Amino acid sequence: LYHNFTVFQSELTGLLFIRILKGEAVQGIATVIKLVAVFTAATMLGRWFRDEIKMSTIRKEPWHKPYLSLPGLIMLAVIFLLPVLIWIIKSSG
Numbered sequence: 001l002y003h004n005f006t007v008f009q010s011e012l013t014g015l016l017f018i019r020i021l022k023g024e025a026v027q028g029i030a031t032v033i034k035l036v037a038v039f040t041a042a043t044m045l046g047r048w049f050r051d052e053i054k055m056s057t058i059r060k061e062p063w064h065k066p067y068l069s070l071p072g073l074i075m076l077a078v079i080f081l082l083p084v085l086i087w088i089i090k091s092s093g
Contacts (some may be wrong), residue, residue, distance in 0.1 A: 052071055
């Protein structure tokens, strides 16, 4: 059983090495880095907007005031423009 596992492990390592040489693994790493960057930016924007909501609540401002701040306007632009951009990209291709 151990011998079979060792053979399987060496074959798997060889396949991984071949994928690295072909550049497939590098593309996968680049994709992961891009995803992490997008999720990090979204998290930062969401926390910034949440802080604006908290500060607005503390100052007893109207409910719409956080949406008129910079993070609120960015959030609204993303919410309304992203579906339009996706539609344009899908209809042109």
